[in-house]
Amino acid sequence: MNENAISLKEVELQRTHFQLGPIQLEVPKGYVTAIVGPNGSGKSSTFKLILDLIKPQKGDIKLLGKNISEDDDWQTKSRVGFLPELFSPHDNRLKASAKTEFVKKWYPEWDVNRYQELLRLFEVDDGIKLGKMSKGMRRKYEFALILSHHPELLLLDEPSSGLDPLAWRTMIDVLHRYMEPGDRTILMASHIVEEVKRLADYIVFMIHGRVLGVYEKDELFGSWxxxxxxxxxxxxxxxxxxxxxxxxxxxxxxxxxxxxxxxxxxxxxxxxxxxxxxxxxxLQLDDILAILVEQERTRLRA
Structure with a gap:
C-alpha cells in the first residue's frame, strides 16, 4: 500500500449527539475498500468529509494526493464519482436528461457513448422525470451518470440500495470491469455481505464513529x-x-x-x-461485525 487514493489523519467531526473520530484511515490506490458498520456509525459523514461537503473540526484529509478545500479542488473532484445513499429531492421535477446536460459540463472527460451504453445496460430511460423514477431506477441512472466521465475514484454509499437481483448482478459486473485497468479505486459502504465478499480487497470496520481496523479480506476470513x-x-x-x-x-x-x-x-x-x-x-462478515459491535459497547460501558 505505497500510494493512497484517500488519506484521513486524526480527523474529527463533532455534533450535538455524535462524534466521529479521531479517524486515521488510508485507502490504497488500485483496490476496492469497503466500510462496514451498523447504521449511525459515521459512514455517510465520512464520505461527506472526504468530498469537503462538511468540514471537520480537526485533522487533515487528502483526496487523490491533494489537500481538499484548496482553490482548485474542483479539478480533483472532477476525477471522482460519488453515489450517495439518498438523493436530493430538489431535482425531482427535472427529466434525467436535463440533469445529465447540466452535470456533464463539469467533467472534461465526459463520454456520451459510455453514458448511452450504461443506460441501455441498466434499461434506464433518461426522458423520465427523476421524481417519477422508482428508487432502483433512480439509482441505476445515477450510477450511469457517475461512471460516464471515467473517474479515477468511486465513492459508493450503499450502492445496491433499491436494486433488484438482476440489476445488482449487472452492477457487480460493471464495477469489476471498471477496476480492470488496475489504477482505479473504489471506497464503498455496504450492508450487503455478498457485495463486500465479491468486490472488496480491504474491509474497514467502523462503529460508533471509530475505525476499529482495516483488514485484507482473505486474511480476515482466514483469521476469524x-x-x-x-x-x-x-x-x-x-x-x-x-x-x-x-x-x-x-x-x-x-x-x-x-x-x-x-x-x-x-x-x-x-x-x-x-x-x-x-x-x-x-465466521461470516456479519458475525464478525456483531462481535466487534458488542466489544465496542462493552468498552463504552466501562
Whole structure:
C-alpha cells in the first residue's frame, strides 16, 4: 500500500449527539475498500468529509494526493464519482436528461457513448422525470451518470440500495470491469455481505464513529473462526487463554464453542495444550461485525 487514493489523519467531526473520530484511515490506490458498520456509525459523514461537503473540526484529509478545500479542488473532484445513499429531492421535477446536460459540463472527460451504453445496460430511460423514477431506477441512472466521465475514484454509499437481483448482478459486473485497468479505486459502504465478499480487497470496520481496523479480506476470513473443542480437561477458564479468544459458548455435552480472531495461532496453541478441535467454522462478515459491535459497547460501558 505505497500510494493512497484517500488519506484521513486524526480527523474529527463533532455534533450535538455524535462524534466521529479521531479517524486515521488510508485507502490504497488500485483496490476496492469497503466500510462496514451498523447504521449511525459515521459512514455517510465520512464520505461527506472526504468530498469537503462538511468540514471537520480537526485533522487533515487528502483526496487523490491533494489537500481538499484548496482553490482548485474542483479539478480533483472532477476525477471522482460519488453515489450517495439518498438523493436530493430538489431535482425531482427535472427529466434525467436535463440533469445529465447540466452535470456533464463539469467533467472534461465526459463520454456520451459510455453514458448511452450504461443506460441501455441498466434499461434506464433518461426522458423520465427523476421524481417519477422508482428508487432502483433512480439509482441505476445515477450510477450511469457517475461512471460516464471515467473517474479515477468511486465513492459508493450503499450502492445496491433499491436494486433488484438482476440489476445488482449487472452492477457487480460493471464495477469489476471498471477496476480492470488496475489504477482505479473504489471506497464503498455496504450492508450487503455478498457485495463486500465479491468486490472488496480491504474491509474497514467502523462503529460508533471509530475505525476499529482495516483488514485484507482473505486474511480476515482466514483469521476469524469458531473452534469446537471438548475433553475432560477442557473448561471455560482454560480456553480463555486461547490466542485471539473473543467469546466462549457452552453447546452442551462437554463441548465448547470458542471464537478466535487469530485462528492459525489458536490452532497451534490447541496442539500444544493437547486440546482436540472437533470442528471449525469460518465466521461470516456479519458475525464478525456483531462481535466487534458488542466489544465496542462493552468498552463504552466501562
Amino acid at each position: 473462526h469458531a473452534f469446537y473443542v471438548h475433553g475432560e480437561q477442557v473448561n471455560r477458564k482454560r480456553v480463555q487463554a486461547m490466542p485471539g479468544q473473543c467469546g466462549i459458548e457452552d453447546t452442551g455435552g462437554g463441548m465448547l464453542r470458542v471464537i478466535t480472531r487469530m485462528a492459525p495461532d489458536a490452532e497451534d496453541w490447541c496442539g500444544q495444550e493437547h486440546i482436540t478441535i472437533t470442528h471449525r467454522q469460518a
